[in-house]
Amino acid sequence: MKVFIVYCHPSEDSFTKNIRDAFIRGITDSGNEYIISDLYKMDFKADITEQQYLRDANYENTPFTEEDVLAEHEKINSSDAIAFIYPIFWTEAPAKLVGWFDRVWTYGFAYGDKKMKMMDKAMVLCSAGNPIERLEQFGLLGSMKKVMFGDRLFNRAKQMEFVVFDGTSREKKTREGNWDTNLEKAYEKGRTFFEKAEEVFTVDDKIFTAVENSESGEVSDQTIFCYHQKGNVIWAEYSGGSIVKGFLIGTMDEDHNLHFNYQHMNIDGNLRSGSCDSSPAFENGKLRFNEKWKWTMGEEGTSVIEEI
Ligand SMILES: Cc1cc2nc3c(=O)[nH]c(=O)nc-3n(C[C@H](O)[C@H](O)[C@H](O)COP(=O)(O)O)c2cc1C
Secondary structure, X not given: OXXXXXXXXXXXXXXXXXXXXXXHHHXXXXXXXXXXXXXXXXXXXXXXXXXXXXXXXXXXXXXXXXXXXXXXXXXXXXXXXXXXXXXXXXXXXXXXHHHHHHHHOOEOOOEOOOOOOOEOEEEEEEEOOOOHHHHHHOOHHHHHHHHHHHHHOOOOEOOEEEEEEOOOOOOOHHHHHOHHHHHHHHHHHHHOOOOOOOOXXXXXXXXXXXXXXXXXXXXXXXXXXXXXEEOOEEEEXXXXXXXXXXXXXXXXXXXXXXXXXXXXXXXXXXXXXEEEEEEEEEEOOEEEEEEXXXXXXXXXXXXXXXXX
């Protein structure tokens, strides 16, 4: 099996370079192969041309001619999986990698009538100067994951994993203190990369829409739910259709049923709230939740949400 590594760091004197090397050792020790695009070493051009902008923005599937982009397409389609290794710069990937997506995710390859192969797996290994608690509290980790998985890799990989090596800024004791454990972790991520991961049922980062609802319900197929999970705590934001903004929070039990309270503002400016018990089911390979809900005012109903 082969993984295509997209690596982006301006310096070899870096923690991220060590993560890259440990991950590669893990890949080769497990008998797998890799190819790599080291974007700084390649001097990869980050700026999209006006010509490409007009082609992609107008959904024109004219033959693509830029050789360096075609080479990246070829690397993707000759691999089984993809891994991105980079430091977080201002809650994003370095500009060169952002530019790589602008240029390589072309119309007709990554979207539209796409020729891009579905990756078996996509993994992000990124270093962050900040501790993970801070990234979570300020919603920065969620933003980073959302951009990579909710947009760039959305529907382009069967399985996705986001690995953060946090607290690695040079002023932090944790950089040196966790150095060996972090490199061991990167090695293990490489060594076990193609092993079938133990299936963990989670709603984290999953997006749903309502496909059925009772008369007195307010969510619809125009409503989008973005779920999150930490341990057995689940929460979601939802909006769309007759919902201006909604939030829910609750728990997942051992059988993966959800129990939560919800609250939203509807388009008439009314604040509505209630509670819901919801049980999972799979239909045509899609995750659904069958929901039984009750408004705080008393009326009850049922609905079904389905993963997008
Ligand atoms: C321009 C710049 C912006 C950065 N922005 C962030 C950031 O937004 N969040 C963060 O946690 N760390 C940030 N960092 C820290 C990098 O992620 C840091 O370089 C890395 O974690 C340490 O690894 P390294 O030795 O491979 O560079 C930034 C660093 C630089 C140079």
